[in-house]
Amino acid sequence: MAEKYLVGLGNWLEEVEVEETPEGVRVTLGGQTYEVRLEPLLGNSLYLLELDQRPTEIFAQERPGGYDIVIGPHRYTVLVQSARAGRPTAPVRDEEGWQSTAAGWLVLAPMSGIVSEVYVAAGQAVQEGDVLLVIESMKMNNELRARYSGTVREVHVGRGQRVEQGQPLLLLR
């Protein structure tokens, strides 16, 4: 029986079909079908992926909503879900990763680090280009600027706090 999954990498969203056969697994992506064998090695992070009879060493680490996958020197963050529920209502994000929600723009941490400055408070009006807060990471100060004018609705972090990449920082409307 073929199962369908929705897979997203960056702005690329694809439906992937997985079908088990006696020889291995057949996977269809973007109209192309591949013969695949997947073999876990040394536990659950290292895999041997054999794609059309060519083996490759791949590392996969589970993360919320998907996997971090390392192929050669590159790391890819891939989101995946079953397609049974139908087309997902994927959150709308702009190119900086700001997430559009019913309540406004949710500002997510672009990297892990320490919040070294918070320049805004709830209720404060901001202009496009204003510095909202600064995240310090590995000796670099990274200013987060307002991408839209509006009012700060909520501030989820404080000065000195450690944040992880993708963590909600502010709500702007």
Next chain:
Amino acid sequence: MFRKLLVANRGEIALRVIRACRDLGIQSVAIYSEADRAALHVRQADEAYLIGPPPPRESYLNIPRIIEVAKKAGVDAIHPGYGFLAENAAFAQACQDNGITFVGPSPEVIGLMGDKLRARQVMREAGVPVVPGTGQLRDTEEALAAAREIGFPLLVKAAAGGGGRGMRTVTRAEELASALELARREAGAAFGDDTLYIEKLLSPVRHIEVQVIGDLHGNVVVLGERECSIQRRHQKLIEEAPSAAVDQRRREYLQELATLAARHVGYYSAGTLEFLLDSQGNFYFLEMNTRLQVEHPVTELVTGVDLVVDQILVAAGEPLGYCQADVQLRGWAIECRINAEDPYSNFRPSAGTLHYVRLPGGPGVRVDSALDTGVDVAPYYDPLIAKLITWGRDRQQAITRMKRALAEFKVVGVSTNIPFHMQVMNEPAFVAGKFDTGFVEKHFQAQRDSQREERAAMLLAALLAHSRRRAPRPAPVAAPESRWRLRGRLEALGQAPWSVRERNSWRRST
């Protein structure tokens, strides 16, 4: 000789010093912040002491706390590594005041070279050419007059500066006033000293530095040059020894300058003189680093000297075990700084837990790192997580081995700049040795050409989600035979580790 030495640092350099101590039969003492409880340098040292919370100000830069631990542990020497307190004259003085030997030059020399204006003055006195520029600027008018004389473009620099901070490029006279104001504020905030000066901006230019080591008996030996032109935002990324731009005549000239400079200030311990080499072949003194450099291993590989061991020996009062005539350069060494940053998103820092690490090996490969599976790469500290150094009988072999080693290197859990290094090793200008400090801007393509890999990543994610649904924990499947096949040599060198062979879509209907 010392009995016990404290390493006032963390990461790979702390481990490097601990290794030197072990070779010398000296007991090592590590210090660590709360973020580094499980760090490798803590586990490898003979003793380790917690010194404070993760932020450097409260731990690795906390002088009273470090001195307190040093006394409690009963050490007779402190090695500062590089960064943190390595060029802090007050720290060197505090060690001295507490009867502990600081492994480095005297506090006076550290203070002298830390003041870029005084350093320029002293070097001029010694007869070493410096980058054309001014003394301390009193006001904007004086700066403007000096700027017209020096010519544009120029650099506004902080006397207490370093690492590109408090520095501004000025291309036209109209920009000078605001650049001075910005640099003054930045320098004041970063160094507590807003003294500024102007230097001519030389371009194109190569960054070449000279390693010296001196003992307490007046001996100074020069250990050749290093090429450090592959930089981004004044941060070195790749270094090599020797330099393709330095022939024997220039090497002898540099050796003469470095000896002159080191003797003039009564230098002892390991130190580095940084020079700029312009397109006309002129060398200009830039600054002197009064410490061990990150890139010291390339010098070690071509000279056979153990710089850290010798640094400790001369600090203990021993004379250098070799003289200038004993120094012979052999072969070529290259170092790639492996940083936890994503070269495809503007080198954004990437912190996280390391799920898996595999270090490269084989002929001509050396890795200095404190990487270990399970270790947290914390956002509090420098992004440097490893130094990959290769040696070859010539530059070409060193590059070939570097490509092999980069392809073997696996870090899972954070993004690294390994893809950047792979690109550089294949760049014709780099391979030809023809480059300057503008190389990264000119040649690096911040885009990956790997649709096939992306597709594979998506396939794999679907497969994993599929097996997860069928069995909550994927159990290892015992394969009847190994499915591994030898991969081609080109693939092993990182070129298209594999390819996806596409099938016709009619197969879907079967």
